[in-house]
Amino acid sequence: MPRGLPALVALALAGCAASPSVETVPAPRTYAHGIGGATFLIGGGFEPGRSPDGNSLILYGPEGSILVDSGRHAAHLTAIEQGLSSLGFPLVAIVNTHWHLDHVSGNPALKAAHPGVKVYGTSAIDGALTGFLAKSAEFARKALADGAIPASAVPDVEGDVATIARGAELRPDMIVDESRDMAIAGRPLSLRVAHHAATERDLWIYDAAEKRAIVGDLVTLPVPFLDTACPEGWLKALDGVAASGAEQVVPGHGPIMAIADFNRWRSAFRDFIACARGAGALEGCSAGWLAAAARWIGSDTARAKAMADYYGDLVRSKALDGYCTA
Numbered sequence: 001m002p003r004g005l006p007a008l009v010a011l012a013l014a015g016c017a018a019s020p021s022v023e024t025v026p027a028p029r030t031y032a033h034g035i036g037g038a039t040f041l042i043g044g045g046f047e048p049g050r051s052p053d054g055n056s057l058i059l060y061g062p063e064g065s066i067l068v069d070s071g072r073h074a075a076h077l078t079a080i081e082q083g084l085s086s087l088g089f090p091l092v093a094i095v096n097t098h099w100h101l102d103h104v105s106g107n108p109a110l111k112a113a114h115p116g117v118k119v120y121g122t123s124a125i126d127g128a129l130t131g132f133l134a135k136s137a138e139f140a141r142k143a144l145a146d147g148a149i150p151a152s153a154v155p156d157v158e159g160d161v162a163t164i165a166r167g168a169e170l171r172p173d174m175i176v177d178e179s180r181d182m183a184i185a186g187r188p189l190s191l192r193v194a195h196h197a198a199t200e201r202d203l204w205i206y207d208a209a210e211k212r213a214i215v216g217d218l219v220t221l222p223v224p225f226l227d228t229a230c231p232e233g234w235l236k237a238l239d240g241v242a243a244s245g246a247e248q249v250v251p252g253h254g255p256i257m258a259i260a261d262f263n264r265w266r267s268a269f270r271d272f273i274a275c276a277r278g279a280g281a282l283e284g285c286s287a288g289w290l291a292a293a294a295r296w297i298g299s300d301t302a303r304a305k306a307m308a309d310y311y312g313d314l315v316r317s318k319a320l321d322g323y324c325t326a
């Protein structure tokens with residue numbers, strides 16, 4: 001895969017890197033699946049050849065419901081709306097863990113359908129809209145015009161270009177750039193901000209009453225999505241999650257993890273970064289990741305390997321180092 005390919009295209013293409021004949025296990029898509037503590041999970045999908053949706057959650061508070069992340073695709077938005085209406089509390093707030101399009105693209109439609117809803121997130125999206133996302137859209141438009149996008153990925157890439165064109169509507173109403181405890185919809189939550197991690201600023205939630213950490217893309221599967229990451233800052237953020245008191249972790253992509261599994265994921269991630277920062281063959285780094293994360297990857301090994309190879313190269317080539325200082 002070409003180096004420096006913007007994530008939005010890279011993720012779509014990464015899905016195509018696996019042979020179509022390879023058996024893959026799509027991520028489970030359950031809508032509004034209760035996970036305890038007045039919290040419901042809408043699992044994000046990642047179908048072969050497509051771009052992913054992040055996991056979404058609905059949390060209830062005394063004053064209404066809170067949605068964590070709004071997905072990318074229309075089908076994910078429909079699942080969110082079905083979850084909200086079947087559970088019956090008005091949506092009053094959206095919390096975006098970060099600005100990646102698989103977590104914020106549903107914001108405009110949800111704001112239109114639920115007047116008065118307030119979006120909480122970091123201001124890192126502002127730099128992304130004029131930087132990474134603007135460049136991605138420019139690259140994608142050219143690739144579409146050149147016929148360089150595989151047919152299965154065209155709708156996703158076109159959708160992302162349209163979403164970026166409405167970028168201002170994705171921005172938060174309430175900026176949270178530093179960690180703070182607050183009540184949203186009357187529900188006390190601890191919002192934690194990790195700097196220079198998976199993005200310039202990642203917002204994760206510690207729900208102390210449930211001993212649950214909702215971490216967005218600080219944990220992703222089938223591989224760590226390193227497109228806009230500072231690997232060392234990300235590792236530091238994971239230390240913060242480990243120290244939070246959480247007994248359960250909800251990733252941005254992949255199944256809910258008990259804390260012991262989170263620690264296994266964290267140590268596999270640490271090993272992958274150390275390997276990619278080292279001098280040995282990158283193939284060995286991908287193989288190490290596939291072995292350590294086998295319990296989650298299942299039969300999705302061809303795609304996971306292609307993505308691990310791509311991200312290992314990003315780390316090795318120092319292409320990500322700018323994200324540690326920007």
Ligand SMILES: [Zn+2]
Pocket residue numbers: 053054100102103217225252253
């Ligand atoms: Zn994501």
